Amino acid sequence: xxxxxxxxxxxxxxxxxxxxxxxxxxxxxxxxxxxxxxxxxxxxxxxxxxxxxxxxxxxxxxxxxxxxxxxxxxxxxxxxxxxxxxxxxxxxxxxxxxxxxxxxxxxxxxxxxxxxxxxxxxxxxxxxxxxxxxxxxxxxxxxxxxxxxxxxxxxxxxxxxxxxxxxxxxxxxxxxxxxxxxxxxxxxxxxxxxxxxxxxxxxxxxxxxxxxxxxxxxxxxxxxxxxxxxxxxxxxxxxxxxxxxxxxxxxxxxxxxxxxxxxxxxxxxxxxxxxxxxxxxxxxxxxxxxxxxxxxxxxxxxxxxxxxxxxxxxxxxxxxxxxxxxxxxxxxxxxxxxxxxxxxxxxxxxxxxxxxxxxxxxxxxxxx
Numbered sequence: 409x410x411x412x413x414x415x416x417x418x419x420x421x422x423x424x425x426x427x428x429x430x431x432x433x434x435x436x437x438x439x440x441x442x443x444x445x446x447x448x449x450x451x452x453x454x455x456x457x458x459x460x461x462x463x464x465x466x467x468x469x470x471x472x473x474x475x476x477x478x479x480x481x482x483x484x485x486x487x488x489x490x491x492x493x494x495x496x497x498x499x500x501x502x503x504x505x506x507x508x509x510x511x512x513x514x515x516x517x518x519x520x521x522x523x524x525x526x527x528x529x530x531x532x533x534x535x536x537x538x539x540x541x542x543x544x545x546x547x548x549x550x551x552x553x554x555x556x557x558x559x560x561x562x563x564x565x566x567x568x569x570x571x572x573x574x575x576x577x578x579x580x581x582x583x584x585x586x587x588x589x590x591x592x593x594x595x596x597x598x599x600x601x602x603x604x605x606x607x608x609x610x611x612x613x614x615x616x617x618x619x620x621x622x623x624x625x626x627x628x629x630x631x632x633x634x635x636x637x638x639x640x641x642x643x644x645x646x647x648x649x650x651x652x653x654x655x656x657x658x659x660x661x662x663x664x665x666x667x668x669x670x671x672x673x674x675x676x677x678x679x680x681x682x683x684x685x686x687x688x689x690x691x692x693x694x695x696x697x698x699x700x701x702x703x704x705x706x707x708x709x710x711x712x713x714x715x716x717x718x719x720x721x722x723x724x725x726x727x728x729x730x731x732x733x734x735x736x737x738x739x740x741x742x743x744x745x746x747x748x749x750x751x752x753x754x755x756x757x758x759x760x761x762x763x764x765x766x767x768x769x770x771x772x773x774x775x776x
Contacts, residue, residue: 418768418769418770418771419471419765419768419769420698420702420764420765420768422698423695423698423699423702423761423764423765423768424467424761424765426691426694426695426698427695427746427758427761428464429691430688430691430692430695430745430746430747431460431464431746431754433688433747434456434672434746434747434748435453435456435457435460436653437653437668437672437675437676437679437747438452438453438456438668438749439453440653440654440656440660440675440679441453441659441660441667441668441675443654443660452668452749455749455751456749456751456754458751459750459751459754459755460754460758462751462755463754463755463757463758463759464758466755466758466759466762467758467759467761467762467765468762469762470759470762470763470765470766471762471763471765471766471768471769472766472769473766474766474770475710475711475714475763475766475767475770476708476710476711476770478529479533479710482529482530482533483530485526485529486526486527486529486530486554489519489522489523489526489558490523490557490558490561492510492519492522492523493519493520493523493558493561493562494561496508496509496510496519496565497561497564497565500565501516504741505566506565506566506567506741507565508520508562508565508567515751516750516751516752517751517752518750518752518753519752520562520565520567520570520752521570521752521753521755521756522752522756523558523562523570523574524570524573524574524577524721524756525721525756525759525760525763527554527555527558527574527577527578528577528714528717528718528720528721528760528763529714529717529763530554531551531554531555531577531578531581531713531717532581532710532713532714532717533710534550534551534554535551535581535584535585535709535713536708536709536710536713537709543585543586543587543588543591545591548582548586548591548595551578551581551582552578554578555574555575555577555578558574559571559574559575562574567741568740568741569728569740569741569742570741570742572728572740573721573724573725573728573742576720576724577717577720577721577724579595580716580717580720580724581713581716581717581720582595584713584716585713634665635664635665635666635671635739636732636735636739637735638658638663638664638665639664639671639674639732639733639734639735640734640735641658641663642656642658642659642663642664642667642671642674642675642677642678643673643674643677643678643685643733643734644677645657645658645678646677646678646679646680646681646682646684646685647681647682648681648682648683649680649681649682649683650677650678650679650680650681650683650684651678651679651681652679653679653680654679655679656675656678656679658674658678659674659675659678659679668748668749669743669748669749669750670729670732670739670741670742670743670744670748671732671733672744672747672748672749673685673688673729673730673733673744673747674733674734676688676747677733688747689730692722692726695722696719696722696723699715699716699718699719699722699764700715700716700719702715702764702767702768703715703716703719703767705768705771706767706771707771711767712767714763714764714767715763715764715767718760718761718763718764721745721760722745722757722760725742725743725744725745726744726745728740728742729742729743729744729748730744745757746758
């Protein structure tokens, strides 16, 4: 099917501008953090700007490609992604205890971020031919096998946050296609059993400590509990209007570790206050609403499920990241889309938006 001028007008500019605003806002925050060059972060703004430009270019390229053309390639892309997750375990670089990065000069690539987008495509393709009444235990089991291998490879890094995000994606897809309450009761029991088993078999000591700190935030304030407590202090210190860009002592003086990545929301709260943080939340919610609107208008279930998956991808990371920043969730290392420093997260998040724009553009017409 040919891409006509009329179809280009289907591009959702409101969605694009909302995302662009968050990117620019995030760059302003990264620039603010780069003002304190004594701590070696002066290149954060420049590098994040480059990542954003690359991501935006890819967004437009992907949006012009008919998303249905990906169908024959989906399982090939899935295999390549799993190979990347496997290879990174042997040749990857370890950052903060997670062996999940390929490092080439100034380029750092984290395959797990790509894996999240690929799994959205694979699950959408798998469920794209199903209706709610057709969902069986066998189909549910087969859908779990899709995420099982990447899940195991991700847990081997170990990246607990990304693993939980992928499980969340799988569950949301299941909620969309299945209406049998008995299935969810059984799944709930299985998840409880697996979580109990994980505590004794899979979780590392530092991961267990993070979870215990979550339930007892005041524990070990100068050790394992330092980060979460400093994050809560940072968010609260901004009050209503914030301390001003470049004037947040918690983030600028590095009392808050990882203020440019996992805890960028706390930095936003400190420097722009409740108003700035609230504005960010509103923009995210409107973005999710726009994506769901595109999902509703999609003429086929494959496109609809991709858009729903992208909205779930943004929502899950939003909830986990902000929950970490305000002490409502344990620290499990999830970036905030479009705002956290990091090329892999930025580029893959914009690729996901490109897929949504492709669904918006390539609605069925009679042109030949």
